[in-house]
Amino acid sequence: MGPGPSCIHDKVYAALSRKTIGHLDPYFIRIMDVIKADLRTLLKTENTLTIPMSGTGSSGMEACFVNLVEIGDPVLILINGVFGMRMQDVAQRLGAEVDSLEFKWGTPVLLDAVKEKIEKKHYKIVAVVHAETSTGVRNPVAEIGELLKGSDAIYLVDAVTSFGGMEIAMDEWGIDALYSGTQKCLSCPPGLAPLSFSEKAVAALENRKSKVPNWYLDLSMIMQYWKGATRAYHHTAPINMHYGLYQALKLILEEGPDNVYRRHMDNHEQLVQGLEALGLAMLVTPDARLPMLNSVKVPEGVDEAAVRSTLLKDYKIEIGAGLGPLSGKIWRIGLMGHTARPENVERLLGALKTILP
Amino acid sequence: MGPGPSCIHDKVYAALSRKTIGHLDPYFIRIMDVIKADLRTLLKTENTLTIPMSGTGSSGMEACFVNLVEIGDPVLILINGVFGMRMQDVAQRLGAEVDSLEFKWGTPVLLDAVKEKIEKKHYKIVAVVHAETSTGVRNPVAEIGELLKGSDAIYLVDAVTSFGGMEIAMDEWGIDALYSGTQKCLSCPPGLAPLSFSEKAVAALENRKSKVPNWYLDLSMIMQYWKGATRAYHHTAPINMHYGLYQALKLILEEGPDNVYRRHMDNHEQLVQGLEALGLAMLVTPDARLPMLNSVKVPEGVDEAAVRSTLLKDYKIEIGAGLGPLSGKIWRIGLMGHTARPENVERLLGALKTILP
Numbered sequence: 272m273g274p275g276p277s278c279i280h281d282k283v284y285a286a287l288s289r290k291t292i293g294h295l296d297p298y299f300i301r302i303m304d305v306i307k308a309d310l311r312t313l314l315k316t317e318n319t320l321t322i323p324m325s326g327t328g329s330s331g332m333e334a335c336f337v338n339l340v341e342i343g344d345p346v347l348i349l350i351n352g353v354f355g356m357r358m359q360d361v362a363q364r365l366g367a368e369v370d371s372l373e374f375k376w377g378t379p380v381l382l383d384a385v386k387e388k389i390e391k392k393h394y395k396i397v398a399v400v401h402a403e404t405s406t407g408v409r410n411p412v413a414e415i416g417e418l419l420k421g422s423d424a425i426y427l428v429d430a431v432t433s434f435g436g437m438e439i440a441m442d443e444w445g446i447d448a449l450y451s452g453t454q455k456c457l458s459c460p461p462g463l464a465p466l467s468f469s470e471k472a473v474a475a476l477e478n479r480k481s482k483v484p485n486w487y488l489d490l491s492m493i494m495q496y497w498k499g500a501t502r503a504y505h506h507t508a509p510i511n512m513h514y515g516l517y518q519a520l521k522l523i524l525e526e527g528p529d530n531v532y533r534r535h536m537d538n539h540e541q542l543v544q545g546l547e548a549l550g551l552a553m554l555v556t557p558d559a560r561l562p563m564l565n566s567v568k569v570p571e572g573v574d575e576a577a578v579r580s581t582l583l584k585d586y587k588i589e590i591g592a593g594l595g596p597l598s599g600k601i602w603r604i605g606l607m608g609h610t611a612r613p614e615n616v617e618r619l620l621g622a623l624k625t626i627l628p
Numbered sequence: 629m630g631p632g633p634s635c636i637h638d639k640v641y642a643a644l645s646r647k648t649i650g651h652l653d654p655y656f657i658r659i660m661d662v663i664k665a666d667l668r669t670l671l672k673t674e675n676t677l678t679i680p681m682s683g684t685g686s687s688g689m690e691a692c693f694v695n696l697v698e699i700g701d702p703v704l705i706l707i708n709g710v711f712g713m714r715m716q717d718v719a720q721r722l723g724a725e726v727d728s729l730e731f732k733w734g735t736p737v738l739l740d741a742v743k744e745k746i747e748k749k750h751y752k753i754v755a756v757v758h759a760e761t762s763t764g765v766r767n768p769v770a771e772i773g774e775l776l777k778g779s780d781a782i783y784l785v786d787a788v789t790s791f792g793g794m795e796i797a798m799d800e801w802g803i804d805a806l807y808s809g810t811q812k813c814l815s816c817p818p819g820l821a822p823l824s825f826s827e828k829a830v831a832a833l834e835n836r837k838s839k840v841p842n843w844y845l846d847l848s849m850i851m852q853y854w855k856g857a858t859r860a861y862h863h864t865a866p867i868n869m870h871y872g873l874y875q876a877l878k879l880i881l882e883e884g885p886d887n888v889y890r891r892h893m894d895n896h897e898q899l900v901q902g903l904e905a906l907g908l909a910m911l912v913t914p915d916a917r918l919p920m921l922n923s924v925k926v927p928e929g930v931d932e933a934a935v936r937s938t939l940l941k942d943y944k945i946e947i948g949a950g951l952g953p954l955s956g957k958i959w960r961i962g963l964m965g966h967t968a969r970p971e972n973v974e975r976l977l978g979a980l981k982t983i984l985p
Binding site: 273275276278279284285287288290291292293294296325326327328329330332333337357360361364365366452454460461462482483484485486487504505506507508509510511512515583589594 | 630632633635636641642644645647648649650651653682683684685686687689690694714717718721722723809811817818819839840841842843844861862863864865866867868869872940946951
């Protein structure tokens with residue numbers, strides 16, 4: 272029940288340990304094709320370039336920026352937590368000219384500020400985190416997409432924690448580049464980073480003046496392995512991780528994406544009620560709260576690390592600590608994917624009731 | 629029996645599907661520490677920075693170069709196959725001034741040529757592939773290390789296919805930076821890249837003038853997660869892949885590394901004898917042959933793709949095709965890790981006997 276990795280269904284564990292076959296085996300290529308199709312369904316996109324990258328969620332962030340940024344490109348990053356900060360660091364290392372718009376941690380990105388900024392200056396990329404795992408804040412991704420409509424900026428969204436736990440309508444919201452990770456609401460072990468590029472993003476990649484300065488994540492080569500009749504070897508895909516992702520996507524589609532999102536919301540509401548009944552307060556206002564990542568204020572005088580340690584040792588429950596300016600001030604309770612079940616919420620609430628003074 | 633991924637022991641599959649725990653869980657940190665120690669034992673090194681990177685073998689290549697290269701650095705790459713070419717591409721994308729020394733594919737790197745080259749010019753990095761998976765050639769890694777002793781060049785070795793299948797004595801041979809992959813002779817699914825940096829390589833990293841232009845693979849941050857009493861979160865480690873690697877390393881240590889290397893050599897000799905009895909010829913001369921990757925010349929008039937396809941469809945045996953200039957001219961037969969067993973060699977020889985005209 273931490274900020275990920277989340278709990279995993281037995282069927283996904285079983286898939287993970289199926290026999291490893293070759294990355295050019297026709298049977299594996301069929302699995303790849305199903306994964307692409309299922310990712311597109313869940314992201315509500317028609318994007319051809321919709322594939323998992325061979326690394327964890329952060330490699331998805333790296334992949335988006337390194338494929339799209341050339342030295343000197345103006346980039347705007349909307350920051351209200353650790354992962355916005357990380358985007359800034361990634362883009363700066365690649366030589367982008369980064370402007371940032373910062374908002375108080377625990378509050379969402381404000382649309383008026385974004386509007387003002389993008390009216391003043393043209394950006395090649397505007398980037399935001401959908402679900403800020405470090406604070407529990409949901410940013411207004413659809414609304415920012417609305418502001419950007421008609422502009423030629425590439426709209427880049429971090430969906431690491433949101434994907435699989437709340438609706439994402441990539442095409443409708445005008446998102447051009449998106450990455451996620453498998454270990455949050457997709458309920459698969461960490462190790463792959465689903466990524467999707469719109470035609471606009473692919474055109475930006477194809478029109479680069481310089482080679483992508485990262486061979487391993489160069490999508491112009493990787494897409495030759497993921498499409499067409501003949502698959503060009505680039506690097507050996509993490510075969511068994513793909514088995515896991517295949518099964519995890521099937522589980523979400525079988526339950527029905529809308530039912531899955533509703534389950535996340537129901538469990539979140541049950542958790543918040545229980546926490547408030549224990550006298551605890553949430554960090555984020557109700558309108559901006561994430562269902563899958565719940566930030567709870569640590570009460571005055573409570574040793575937050577001791578509570579986490581007791582939960583882990585005596586109750587086998589992991590919850591997360593605060594990061595950066597919120598370190599020591601909040602706990603982060605994950606209700607991601609297979610973790611989002613009433614029995615987990617009850618078990619945690621029962622344990623907290625016993626532990627807290 | 630292709631060029632990897634190799635066959636995998638049931639105990640490794642079982643480890644892969646053990647319950648996913650958090651990347652900061654004290655139990656997982658113990659697993660990390662055992663993996664580091666076992667990698668050091670197998671590589672015969674004392675290097676503190678000896679860890680698996682969160683990507684496949686090619687991410688290990690990317691990681692070595694991106695952490696060590698700054699723009700304009702002179703780099704010498706010894707090339708006699710696909711993976712030497714890949715090193716050149718990786719280093720050039722990072723802005724290195726790359727000189728290369730090319731040798732005919734299917735023959736090893738020649739020491740005299742290397743000696744001449746490094747006497748003429750000072751290089752920051754000299755890089756070579758130990759086991760060239762594209763040709764089946766073993767390069768003289770110990771001997772090149774001998775040539776470089778006393779120089780301040782960083783000696784960088786690709787051990788993707790050699791590690792776990794033949795001796796590597798990193799410290800004795802003077803290797804400063806080394807990477808591998810899990811899916812070859814370690815007999816684990818693809819997804820991690822063991823990497824080791826000597827003190828000299830770490831010093832080069834620490835003395836960089838510029839930040840590492842790749843956040844995901846920046847070892848200066850990643851090492852803070854892998855060492856010391858408090859582990860600083862960088863990215864979420866691929867937990868289950870580490871379970872697999874832990875078990876795979878244990879299997880090699882239990883059998884005894886020297887016994888494992890002997891088993892690779894025995895099976896290789898059995899295979900070569902059998903192939904020659906079928907009238908087939910090896911590409912590489914005996915002194916430079918790899919035990920784990922056997923390149924066999926396709927006889928005149930034989931449709932090489934049809935043979936591979938029949939092997940896969942009717943016998944469930946995968947073997948590899950030739951790459952680059954060797955495309956259509958050779959088959960590549962892997963005897964890596966758990967694949968290197970007499971019953972596999974016999975099964976393949978039996979199938980080839982039936983299929984070949």
